[in-house]
Amino acid sequence: MASSPRTLRPLNRDAMIVLHHSPLDAASRTARLCLAEYGLAFELVEEKPWERRTEFLAMNPAGTVPVMVEDGVVVSGIGPILEYLDETRGPGAGSRRLLPGAPAERAEVRRLLDWFLVKMRSEVSSHLVREKVTKRFDRSGESPDTTAIRAGKANLRYHLHYIGFLMSQRSFMAGDWLTVADLAAGAELSVADYLGDVPWGEDETAKTWYARIKSRPSFRALLAEQVAGISPPQAYTDLDF
Amino acid sequence: MASSPRTLRPLNRDAMIVLHHSPLDAASRTARLCLAEYGLAFELVEEKPWERRTEFLAMNPAGTVPVMVEDGVVVSGIGPILEYLDETRGPGAGSRRLLPGAPAERAEVRRLLDWFLVKMRSEVSSHLVREKVTKRFDRSGESPDTTAIRAGKANLRYHLHYIGFLMSQRSFMAGDWLTVADLAAGAELSVADYLGDVPWGEDETAKTWYARIKSRPSFRALLAEQVAGISPPQAYTDLDF
Numbered sequence: 001m002a003s004s005p006r007t008l009r010p011l012n013r014d015a016m017i018v019l020h021h022s023p024l025d026a027a028s029r030t031a032r033l034c035l036a037e038y039g040l041a042f043e044l045v046e047e048k049p050w051e052r053r054t055e056f057l058a059m060n061p062a063g064t065v066p067v068m069v070e071d072g073v074v075v076s077g078i079g080p081i082l083e084y085l086d087e088t089r090g091p092g093a094g095s096r097r098l099l100p101g102a103p104a105e106r107a108e109v110r111r112l113l114d115w116f117l118v119k120m121r122s123e124v125s126s127h128l129v130r131e132k133v134t135k136r137f138d139r140s141g142e143s144p145d146t147t148a149i150r151a152g153k154a155n156l157r158y159h160l161h162y163i164g165f166l167m168s169q170r171s172f173m174a175g176d177w178l179t180v181a182d183l184a185a186g187a188e189l190s191v192a193d194y195l196g197d198v199p200w201g202e203d204e205t206a207k208t209w210y211a212r213i214k215s216r217p218s219f220r221a222l223l224a225e226q227v228a229g230i231s232p233p234q235a236y237t238d239l240d241f
Numbered sequence: 242m243a244s245s246p247r248t249l250r251p252l253n254r255d256a257m258i259v260l261h262h263s264p265l266d267a268a269s270r271t272a273r274l275c276l277a278e279y280g281l282a283f284e285l286v287e288e289k290p291w292e293r294r295t296e297f298l299a300m301n302p303a304g305t306v307p308v309m310v311e312d313g314v315v316v317s318g319i320g321p322i323l324e325y326l327d328e329t330r331g332p333g334a335g336s337r338r339l340l341p342g343a344p345a346e347r348a349e350v351r352r353l354l355d356w357f358l359v360k361m362r363s364e365v366s367s368h369l370v371r372e373k374v375t376k377r378f379d380r381s382g383e384s385p386d387t388t389a390i391r392a393g394k395a396n397l398r399y400h401l402h403y404i405g406f407l408m409s410q411r412s413f414m415a416g417d418w419l420t421v422a423d424l425a426a427g428a429e430l431s432v433a434d435y436l437g438d439v440p441w442g443e444d445e446t447a448k449t450w451y452a453r454i455k456s457r458p459s460f461r462a463l464l465a466e467q468v469a470g471i472s473p474p475q476a477y478t479d480l481d482f
Contacts, residue, residue, distance in 0.1 A: 060352075061403070062360055073345040079320060080351035087344040103328040104314040110321035111301070118359075119303055162302070 017042040020067040027078035029187035031066040036218035038089045050138040098180045109174040112181035116188050120159045125191040127152030164203035186213040196233040258283040261308040268319035269307040270428035277459035279330045291379040339421045350415040353422035357429050361400045366432040368393030405444035427454040437474040
């Protein structure tokens with residue numbers, strides 16, 4: 001596939017960290033939230049994975065986002081990025097560490113990361129984003145598949161109840177502390193919410209948890225950002241939705 | 242989906258570790274290789290994920306294998322299992338540590354884990370196993386989709402060359418040492434090899450690497466095991482294939 005001409009924002013040369021991302025990709029959003037929670041400055045470079053940009057493929061042959069670059073170290077994929085940040089920033093972060101605890105607790109955080117960023121993403125946001133957003137821009141000429149959109153919305157209901165179930169038993173997604181599992185779940189829900197597809201009325205417990213997560217300063221930049229040509233519903237940015 | 246009656250092998254009560262697995266699942270095979278490389282004794286329990294066994298879903302609501310249980314700690318998913326073993330066994334393993342090095346090197350190992358266990362698995366072994374094996378046993382009544390089998394085989398060629406490319410530059414998959422990336426790539430290839438689908442003649446470098454990995458003692462139990470009703474080609478167990 002040929003890559004089409006595009007302009008990158010000029011990089012801020014003072015920024016130590018560059019994150020290659022896609023605005024409505026839940027894994028990219030998780031990486032941004034994680035960087036913000038650790039108080040790290042970073043520069044964003046938007047990738048359109050379907051363009052298969054040569055320089056980007058040289059960094060990550062899988063051609064997927066997010067990819068983080070720091071001082072020449074390329075970290076490809078959301079799992080590797082979260083582990084890298086835990087290894088390089090976690091030990092100094094004290095109670096703000098995002099992958100905390102003993103091995104058993106860390107295993108539960110990682111199970112939930114797989115749940116939200118692999119299972120839920122493939123069952124929910126990947127359908128919604130591909131049909132409602134990507135097909136508008138990727139020049140494939142394909143029209144949205146309403147069956148896939150309906151499937152994504154039906155699956156979302158099930159995942160919303162699972163979040164409600166977990167939050168009826170815990171203070172945060174994986175236990176007593178905020179972890180990357182909360183950020184991943186919040187990121188995934190925020191994508192569906194941008195597209196107006198979350199039936200918030202169906203689970204009060206899940207909604208209350210999301211209101212807390214959405215109010216965190218780390219969420220501000222995400223909520224303020226708009227994708228050209230696609231406006232989110234007003235409640236998307238409303239902290240009291 | 243109702244779960245059908247089935248018998249588990251009685252557990253060895255002395256075994257500290259139980260691994261719930263599926264014989265031709267590359268992620269399960271990776272977990273077995275990793276446990277064996279660390280010299281850990283473990284008991285296997287075979288799961289048929291399509292049966293959605295109630296006790297298994299209670300452990301891992303995602304219903305996927307592998308799941309490892311040690312002293313009541315449930316670790317679900319291959320990523321979480323590899324990280325758990327690194328955290329609990331890695332520091333004492335010295336040069337036999339399977340996720341070694343500084344954060345940047347560990348990031349490269351994890352990139353390759355995603356490559357082999359997510360990308361390659363979804364493009365190769367999941368097609369081959371679903372069409373050639375699962376459909377025989379899951380009572381869906383569906384017949385094998387030859388287009389999917391052809392796609393899996395075509396993708397395998399591309400992945401074999403990527404392995405050859407990496408091994409033309411490195412001693413092991415992720416650098417100078419054996420890591421979980423070698424075990425994951427070996428596990429994924431071993432599944433396709435069991436089904437007789439690897440075109441070994443197409444990449445000598447990849448073949449030479451696989452011969453080395455396959456000769457490791459950790460591979461023995463895998464190679465000796467047969468799936469009922471499906472015999473591997475003779476070269477599957479041959480160390481000099």
